[in-house]
Amino acid sequence: MSNGVDRTILTKEHASGTVDRDTDLETVLRNAGRLSPRDALRYLTPLISVLEGLHTSGQSHGSLSLDLLRVTKGDDGAPRLRLLKGRPRKPTLQDASPKAALAGRMLLYSSPEQIQGAEACEFDDMYALGHMAYTLLVGEPYWIEEVDRLGFMALCNSIIGGAPEPPSVRAMRRKSIRLPHDFDAWFVLITTRKHPDHFRDITDAGIALTSVLSNPDIRELSRSVQFKFNPNILESPSSAVPAAPENLRFTAVFTIVASISLAIAIVMLLRWTNAQESPKRDPSLQSTDGAPATSNPSSR
Known part of the structure; x- marks a missing residue:
């Protein structure tokens, strides 16, 4: 790569290809716990490069996930990444089944449009890239909390509704990890398709990501991005209940x-009703046997 991040080469193969001496990036992450911004960039930069080629040719991957990125060594000993072709399709709202738990995990990098059944496009790859970056930096996917707590349909609706809290807030709350200052802004721009400042293409997103992860203390991107997150945060003992709308x-x-x-x-x-009826119940006007009381003759 021309930016000097590393010498990693990325190739794309069929998912049925033989992989004898390598492992997937998900396993690498599991063994490491999480990656530093520099190491995350080392894996994401070549991925962005191959996605640029796909998008330029009018194609998209549509099923990006860490387990489809194979990490191995080339004949010269240099590290190599191989991006495998995706699965036939990801689950949608119509796919609720007894295998919901597995299907839910397949939605970790699915865009709202994919969940609603739309055809895969470049934006889906950009959305997945945003969530893969979060996963590498934090050590767990953004939506894992919802996957563990919600049913399939509720999970789909949550993803369609949008992120309930900024990535930096969730990373700190769940893992006590401090993300680079501008990561929240970058995450918004790459995962929000209708945002007015949404990245034009994956090249722009990659340039911005390199800046964010290479300079974790900068705050330039955050100043120009308006944060809009879904207020319906998942209720749990560790999360605050959102304030009711006005x-x-x-x-x-x-x-x-x-x-x-x-x-x-x-x-x-x-x-008032009792006051009106009280004269009729006056004991001075009634005899003990219920007959009307008579006047005392001596008073005459």
């Missing part, structure tokens, strides 16, 4: 006030 708060307050007012009105009505 309109819901107003409705709740109005309902409480109206209920109290109605209760007061009912109490006042009952008291």
Whole structure:
């Protein structure tokens, strides 16, 4: 690569190809725990390079995941990555089945559009790249919390709804890991298709990622990006319950006030009714056997 990151060469092979002396990047990550920004960039840079070639030719991979990146050594001993072709297709909303747990893990790098059944395109590769970068830096996929807690349909709806919290917040909350300052902004731009500043192509995304991971203290990208995350954060003992929207708060307050007012009105009505009926029940006007009381003759 011209940027001097490393000498890794990336090739693309059929998933049925023989892989005797290599392992996948998912296993490498599992053994390492997580990767430093520099090491993550060492693997992601050649991946971006091959995706550039695919996209330039009008193709897309559509099934990117760490287990499809094979790590091996070339004949000269230099490290080599091989990107295997993807699976026939990823699960969609119509695929709920008893194998939901496995299907859920297959959604870790699926874009909302893929989950809704759209044809694979360049954006799906960019979305997957964003989540793969997070996985390498943190040691676990962004959506693993939802995969472990939610059913298949609920998981699909969560991914379609968008990330519930910034990557830096989730990484710190779950793993006590501090991500580079501008990673949140980069993550938003590469995973939010309709964002006004969404990366034009994977080349722009790669240039920005190199800057973010090579200079973890810069804050240039974050200043120009508006963060919009889904407020419906997964409720758990370790996560705060989101504040209710203003309109819901107003409705709740109005309902409480109206209920109290109605209760007061009912109490006042009952008291007024009792006051009107009290003369008929006056014991001084009734005899002990229920007959009308007579006047005392001596008083005459």
